[in-house]
Amino acid sequence: MSERYARENELVSAESNLYDKAMDVAIALSIVTFVVGMITFADAVPLGATGTELVNFFAALLGVVVGGTGIVAVFSYANVIPITSQRVRGVAMGLLVSAVGLTLAAFVLPVSLATMLGLVMLLEAGLLVAAGVVSRLGLVDTAPSMTAGLLAGVVFGIIGALVGAVIVGSLPGLDAAVPGVPVWLLGAIVLGVGFGALAIVPREDLGSTLPAALIIGLLGVTIATAVIGVGWQWTPENLSGGFTGGSVIPVFVLFGSLLASWSAAKCRADFGARGRQYGAFFVINLNAFLMVAIMAAIVVFVTVKGVGWAFHDFSIGALSLLVVLTPILVLTAQHARAPAGTDEWHSAARQFFRVVPLAAVGSLAALLLGIIVTGTTFEIPYQYAILVDRSTVMLDTAFRVTPSLTVGNLLIIVSGAILFTYFLRRYGSLRNVGTEYERLSLVRQGVPAAVGLLGLLSLVYVVIGPVLDNIGIGPVLGLGVATLGAVVVAAFALVPLGALVTGEGTLAERAHESAQLLNVGLFSGIALLMAVIVLEWTAVSNPQLGPVAPVPVVALVAAVSSLCIAALVARARRSTDDTLRRRVLGDEVTLALAAATGYVTLVGLHVAATSESTFALGPVEVGINGSLSWPTVLQGAIPLGQAPGGIYPAIIGTIWIVIGASLFAVPLGLGAAVFLTEYAEQGRFTELVEIATNALWSTPSIVFGLFGAAFLIPRLGNSLSLLAAQLTLSFMLLPLVLITSREAIKSVPDEYRDASAALGVDRWTTIRSVVIPAAMPGVVTGVILGVGRIAGETAPLILVLGSEIDATTAVDVLGGFAFTTTPPFITNEALLGSSAALPTQVWGIITAGVSGSPSKGWATAFMLLVVVLSFYAVGITARTYFRRKINYE
Amino acid sequence: MNNQIGDTDTDTDVSTDTSTDSELGTTAGVETSTTTTAGESEEQVRDEWTDYRFDAPAKLSVEDLDVWYGDDHALKDVSMEIPEESVTALIGPSGCGKSTYLRCLNRMNDRIKAARIEGSVELDGMEIYDPNTNLVELRKRIGMVFQSPNPFPKSIRDNISYGPRKHGDINKGLLARLFGRDDSEKEAELVERSLRQAALWDEVNDRLDDNALGLSGGQQQRLCIARCLAVDPEVILMDEPASALDPIATSKIEDLVTELAEDYTVVIVTHNMQQAARISDQTAVFLTGGELVEYDDTDKIFENPESQRVEDYITGKFG
């Protein structure tokens, strides 16, 4: 390498000179203007703001910038997150300089925000011109190419043409310069060619700054001189609406700053390849930022409008919240355990950040405990407006957390089941560890038999329960067997604890020795109690022996005993150094925790199974109805009622529609995809199917709705019906599931199929056990996308389901099934009847005009958003699960 | 046919190349149309070159095997007998039909739509190309290991037990568990035995539930061998099992192959001639055009081949 070459392109250019610093400021300035442009676009700050209002705005902006860069700077200084890149440091400095400068300017200059923005754009244009000229004159070390490139030329040409058309077209008195040719066209051609040439012909440093500066300057001048001011208005003749300064200026600012950031970034990175890269980086990122901001704005907008009604009179017991918090606690603990962070992080800081979520959950739990202990209700009062008889009425309501100790059984079951599966999955194996007692093998065989017998007995109750009741044996038998079962379970839960606390040797040794006892005892206990609860359910018996109900009491005792085991073993584990023993004891702790959560889940299941009872233990109560009160979501509309009614029927309707449509479409789509990909001869036929599915996917939804209304409804009882809605939407979902499943199945490597075939496994088994599991993430992705589309689908639902807005009762699909003696033998009134649904309710409220309540519409839309996002969450969890399963971590 | 039916005048250059050629009665000198790898000289294959005789009974005997892919005649009239409990190496330049030949032995070519197979392959005297052949049984008895390791995206344990489970030899489903016929013990034994046989047990015994894709390439390949052993085959076909592996992993596979030959009949394709020389008992050389040129004891092939082309190939003049 020649010396000269090495000198001109330094490998590391850590020092930034004045030029670099100026360019950093230019970049930062364009970022700030971009953000301000977005803020004004959202109308958060008026463009006409002057004086104190303007100063306050920029002061707030300065505060945000100082806070943001400040915390990063502090962390960088403390070497927690070292920021070493000169560019990042420069942009941060630039942000500070820009914010300070703008605040000062707002303080000094007596102008409006719009004018300020115009002036800033002029300043940016000036900086760009200066940078280009300085570079062209060779005053700084840059590496520009011969030209800015054809692409830049074409883009600037198009922009120039637009500008030319607008300017020349709007200038008066130029109408007939050349007869027959519209004058704006001439302007467009001249400026278009001019700008294009300006970008292409000069060297890159001029070519990518001058035209940009010209455009930015032009926009700046227009705004600053109030040619297009705040009060400006333009109403084209053939448009009913018009453009106002309020909407045009932010667009100019956004566009100008985007262009400025591109050009300035190119200058900063010395043009050439690096310059192009840096420029593209800014344009792409600001653009992405804009998109995200727009989407977030939509969500925030709907939330702000709808959240008032949606959370009217919301209240929940502190204990219930604690139950919700436990899985989150475990999750955050898991997060804190995970090794994380890059090496540059100081380990103390790393640990700190890992435990922050855990600490947050802990403090929340402490708050909730505080509520319970002190017995005071935590309350956030707020107001919102509704329309009553065309006049606005403010409603006072509040968000409450009460010290109630009642927990709904559903909550217990869900939280418990999550934790149970979590611990069970983490539990490895205790095979061949510890003493194998003679009697244990007896238990190992006896318990499945007992469970089987209990299951059989349950079946007997299902089939001839009334007969048993009639001869008087039913209740007694059920009660007796259930009580007996509960007693045995108590023994299962307590014996391992006994073995742990008594006997010889240290605690760790005893824990190691009694591994099998633990293993068998805990698993058997849960299995047996589960069977007992199933029996309770079918025998409709709730064993009450005086004041004590054995099943839930035993479950609680077993849960506590398992927790004790977990605690004891965990303590023993701390005191051992032997790796093998540590592993065994660790597994025992996980198992005991799984058992504890399992037993708690069973308490909830017991309450659900014996539906008439709540189970109370002191002040704590587990009931069918928990302490959650959420009228909007859990109640129907109140006819003529004063308080705002709920939208429960619509939520349930939408959930059933989505579930029904998925139940139809997913198996069909997946099946068809398997057939088309794995079995059908690839050729004309499959191509045709592919074209047809693609066409079906792009078919407008209203066409599906018409099909449903004209074809399905006459065949399904001739009335608007939930079933018709489910079928119609499943037809919409089908093509997407088919297309994505096909792609997913196609992308499963042929090697898997070969390997399976070489083992002598037939095709169908291979598909079922290798191909489909490997394709599952792709399939789920398709379902997620499809469900997102159909959950909010309105047009077809209006046609096949109607648009009820004040439903008082929700459809009861599960309870609606009835058996008949005549074909079709099974009917479901609920499926064949109409139902409310969220999207149709929004539509109904809009079209109801003044009689509808807009805030109810917003609340409905908000809940629709929540429901769709919940479906997404479920789908994404499922996809992550399947991905984890096929990818190694 | 030329081999067995005491073809006395083996000196006459009967072209065994293409059917059209034989029909037209072309003689030796005219046969120039076949494409050859650059540097390959031309000569006629003589029947006695491939007439390898051994004492033990033949595990597999292939007779007059022809394979076409569409119009492409990929394998030409191959006849060959493979002895029991030994290692047979197939070598030759790439594209000469080694993989095609190997796939014929367990009818994996059936899975290729364009392939058309004629001729006969017998396993212990039973014709495997019989229309009534039970393919499941056939492939259980003739296992296969592929060129690039292809474990399923499942746990190591599930990879091993996949075959037996799908064949119903191991029951681990919910029903099996409920009725107390859970074969977990049996599965554990099988997994351990197969992994030990494949010399992988010590490396993975503490992470049997981890995903197999997390193993290194060499480990994955040995896992594939273990998976193949789990269905208890009699013959193991290997298609360049070490070509994607580093030297250490390769030597592990080679040791393994030698060991396996004590209980199994191994047929291994390789393009690595040292490898063939090291591990095989007999070697078959395929050359361009899909013909089997020479088949004999490995020592004979590498030290004193009959065919000039084979000698050229072995000494690295082409290929």
Ligand SMILES: Nc1ncnc2c1ncn2[C@@H]1O[C@H](COP(=O)(O)OP(=O)(O)O)[C@@H](O)[C@H]1O
């Ligand atoms: N699936 C296939 N379809 C069509 N032609 C094939 C296929 N597999 C192999 N061939 C052709 O058969 C010939 C032999 O291939 P192959 O048996 O893979 O050779 P080798 O394993 O010795 O490298 C090659 O010419 C190849 O192009």
Ligand SMILES: [Mg+2]
């Ligand atoms: Mg090959």
